[in-house]
Structures are given as structure tokens and as C-alpha cells.
Amino acid sequence: MAASFVAHDPAFADIVGANPTIDLLVEFDEYPFAHEAGVFFENADNTDSLYITSNRFLRPGTEDEQIVRISHVTLARHGSDARTAATTVHTEMTAVSEAVPTGNGGVNFSYSFAEGAAPEDAVLFCAQGSRAQPSGLYAMQVAAPNKVELVLSDFFGRPFNSVNDVVVATSQKAGPGSIWFTDPPYGYEQGYRDRPMLPSQVYRYDPVRKSMRAMADGLGHPNGICFSPDENVVYITDTDWLHGSGETDDARASTIYAYDVISVSGEPFLANRRLFAMADNGIPDGIKCDLHGNVYSGCGDGVHVWSPGGVLLGRIKVEGGAANFCFGRDGEMFLLNETRLWRAQLGSVKGALLGI
DSSP: OOEEEEESSTTHHHHHOSSOEEEEEEEOOSSOOBOEEEEEEOOTTSEEEEEEEOOOEEOTTOSSOEEOOEEEEEEEEESSOTTTOEEEEEEEEOTTGGGSTTEEEEEEEEEOSSTTOOOEEEEEEEEOOOSSSOOEEEEEESSTTOOEEEEEOEETTEEOSOOOOEEEOOSTTTOTTOEEEEEOSHHHHTTSSOOOSSOSEEEEEETTTTEEEEEEOOOSSEEEEEEOTTSSEEEEEEOTTBOTTSOBOTTSOOEEEEEEEEEETTEEEEEEEEEEEEOSSSOOOSEEEBTTOOEEEEETTEEEEEOTTSOEEEEEEETTOOSEEEEOSTTEEEEEEBTEEEEEEOSSOOBTTTOO
């Protein structure tokens, strides 16, 4: 079966509801268009948007030039309730795909694209970079002409390795508007970045104060990152099990760590690192919470769901797994499955990021 719901704990029924479904929205075989990011925008006209990044693939006509493209999926709702409304799906590659070099994770963002201008809806993309273009954080304007600006590319002059995933804080404790992101060495291992000049770490950037800090180290390949709903906990995945060469090592971490966000001298720190969960299939890549604090991560056989206490509640299985996913509205979840984009309809859960 291509997709299914598997319960490991009775509490999974409260998440998926009485009649969960999963449908194939888009299938496209020319390249793996549905790999990372998954940034959802709910629009007032019942035409929602989803921005996703492809996996790396060779530019047509070349033998060794690896590129990533960004797709914009438009979901036209024919009805006000996502659970019952028919949906027309349109997919296109944005004109600015390669202005974000080797794009990966992303998050909803508000950004001023001109000095003195009002902030507007944007996607903050992680760019893994290339030999010629820096890794870092890039803001992409959602409205046409989809302008792209480099927000950050180095740690006090030392270039980032391959920035992978990002989340923006809203709480006072974590620092409202601060940007938290991971930086593993995948670009070097996969042959499109120079040798790392920084350890594999997690960083925090305050765009108002222009301050930059390393927040967590000791990780082999820090990858996905998200906050608990109250932002008292940060979850970070370590995907050291999978190296950029494609080599795997069962003795290395395929793990989600939890950290408490504490305040010291008025500034946030990460403390009390603990093993929250280990993925039994593949790696825990993209990671998100719902409003009840349950933790979801894209793994080798689909999306796994844990309770706030680290108990595996169940999994949404899709053949080939899901590197990433995102919540839509009214219990929707979009699963990125390389050449396929799936939509699962769950119960009454809402993603903590947007709360819709």
C-alpha cells in the first residue's frame, strides 16, 4: 500500500481522527521536486500557497552541476472547509529558483525588501550554497516579482557550511523575531561546497540587534529544528546516521534531542540536552509540533508522531518516506515524497507554527 496510518499508542486516534485520509496531489517524475521546506500560506480568497524545494539533481545538459528548484503549489479551494472542499492544484517552478543556491528548509517570514518599506510576506529559505554562491539565509518575496535577498551568510566572517533548516521565535524567552537555524556539513560531503570552516552547530541571529550566537554544538549533522508551542523547548534532529556520500552508519545518531530554553543575564540559552526520540527507519529530518506539543518528524517510511513525553504514538506511512512536511489548515498535512506530494487529512490537530 502506498500510504497508510499505523498506530503504536491509543492516543494516535486523537490525532488522526476517526476517518483519516491521504491523497496524492501531485506526481512529477522529471526531477524530485518535493523534498524540503514546505512553507504554507493561508490566503483570504481560498487559494492557499505552498512553497517547496526540490532535492538536488543535475542541471539538464550537464554532467556535474547540481541544482535545486523551488516550486509554488497553488491550492484553489472550492468550499470554505478544507476537510470537505474540492481542491484544484496548480504547480509551477518560481522564476527565482536558483537565486536561492541549493535551497533546503524554509519558514514563513516577514521582511522589508526596501529600506523604510513595510514588511511583507516572505519565505525565509535555507540555502546550502555552492562553490560560487554562499550558504546562508535568503528571504524570498511571496508577491511578484519574487525578489530574493541574502539575509545572512557567515559567522563573523567565517562562511556557513550548508544551512539546512530554520525557525523564527515569537516568545519573549527565545527572543521575538530571532532566527534559529542548523548548519551541517552536507554540502562539502556532497561535493558542491568547500571544506567547512565551522563546526556542525545551531545558531541564533537577532535581525534587530544584528547579533549572532552559536547555541548548540556536539552534533554530527544538526538538521531539523522546531520549538514547542510555548517555545520553552527546542527540538533538534541529528541525522549523523546519513552522510552526504550516501553512506549510512547504524552506530551513529538518527536522533531527536530536546533542549530547554532558559534565560541567563536576560539572554536565551539552551540547557538540559536530552535524547527525546530515535527514528527506527531512516533519519528524522524535518520536524514540527502541533498545538498540543506532539512532535512530528519526516522519516524513512513517512511521518512519525511522538507525544511531548517522547512516546511514539504512530506514523503516517508513505512509500519512500518523507524528508519533510508541513501543516496546512483544518487538520491538513502535506507530505513531501520526492516525486510526489501527498495531502493527509487528520483530525482536529493544528500546527504550532501557524495555529490554523
